[in-house]
Amino acid sequence: MEKITKINQLPVKIFLLIIANDLLDTLAQLLMKKGLGLCDLSSVASYFQHLFNFSNPHIFLFWIGLGIYLSNFFLWMKVLSNTDLSVALPLASSSYILIPFAAVFFLHEFVKPIRWLGLVLIVFGIYFISKSKPSDLLTPSPDLPCQGEGINIGDTHE
Amino acid sequence: MNKTITLVLIAEFWITIGQVCFKKSANRLNAQETDGKSWIMHLLGSVFSYPTLWIGATAILVGMLFWFAALSSGELNSVYLLGSIQYIFALFAAHYFLHEKINKTKLIGTLLITLGIILTAAS
Numbered sequence: 039m040e041k042i043t044k045i046n047q048l049p050v051k052i053f054l055l056i057i058a059n060d061l062l063d064t065l066a067q068l069l070m071k072k073g074l075g076l077c078d079l080s081s082v083a084s085y086f087q088h089l090f091n092f093s094n095p096h097i098f099l100f101w102i103g104l105g106i107y108l109s110n111f112f113l114w115m116k117v118l119s120n121t122d123l124s125v126a127l128p129l130a131s132s133s134y135i136l137i138p139f140a141a142v143f144f145l146h147e148f149v150k151p152i153r154w155l156g157l158v159l160i161v162f163g164i165y166f167i168s169k170s171k172p173s174d175l176l177t178p179s180p181d182l183p184c185q186g187e188g189i190n191i192g193d194t195h196e
Numbered sequence: 197m198n199k200t201i202t203l204v205l206i207a208e209f210w211i212t213i214g215q216v217c218f219k220k221s222a223n224r225l226n227a228q229e230t231d232g233k234s235w236i237m238h239l240l241g242s243v244f245s246y247p248t249l250w251i252g253a254t255a256i257l258v259g260m261l262f263w264f265a266a267l268s269s270g271e272l273n274s275v276y277l278l279g280s281i282q283y284i285f286a287l288f289a290a291h292y293f294l295h296e297k298i299n300k301t302k303l304i305g306t307l308l309i310t311l312g313i314i315l316t317a318a319s
Contacts, residue, residue: 067267067276070264089264112236115218115239116235118221119235122294124286124298127286128286128306131309150316152315153315156277157316160309163304163311166304167301167302169305170299
């Protein structure tokens with residue numbers, strides 16, 4: 039049994055896992071966007087045809103991106119085992135900060151100045167959420183009588 | 197643009213359902229004995245026996261298909277910024293289905309993030 043530490047905010051390790059999850063997510067999204075290009079959305083069939091049209095070399099980027107996205111599942115389950123969903127999800131919004139940078143540098147899209155202002159608000163939001171108390175670990179729900187071994191967070195008392 | 201908004205909303209609806217299912221699975225995983233197995237083997241061993249994992253994965257897959265459609269109908273930026281609605285969905289879904297507390301700090305943080313995204317999307 040690992041040492042139980044008193045915490046009232048998100049552990050740094052989990053925060054870093056969320057960031058890692060997010061970086062991979064950003065990479066996957068970029069690859070999928072690059073790989074998809076512009077596709078015909080007039081019907082579901084044409085959409086699928088586009089996805090499986092392997093004579094288009096770019097579509098491989100899409101599938102690599104999808105592969106990264108799917109592997110990210112394991113990282114995400116690790117995060118969810120240690121935090122509230124309502125904490126982990128908003129913290130994954132650091133991709134809102136990463137994506138515009140990536141869109142500017144790799145896809146050459148234009149980002150309006152007011153959007154950068156919005157990003158500053160998002161940074162503050164992330165700060166507040168990472169400071170909020172993890173509720174389900176402090177008050178386990180009835181169907182969750184105990185925490186598993188190896189979970190080194192979650193003292194129920196302050 | 198309207199098409200993008202609709203696609204993103206449908207995508208986020210399904211993705212939120214999927215995330216709630218994943219979180220339920222993670223809670224169950226935490227509550228179960230690991231029998232000395234590493235965490236990842238513990239997860240892999242549970243994959244087939246947790247219906248919530250399968251329901252979650254299916255919901256996310258459905259959400260992803262709408263998400264890809266949204267991605268190719270607009271700029272990556274706009275699609276991502278519209279996706280912010282996910283945090284509002286998640287905050288309430290987590291409260292009602294997972295009994296997660298909505299405290300002041302969390303609410304302020306979520307609202308700041310959403311406001312930041314609305315600000316950027318409205319431009």
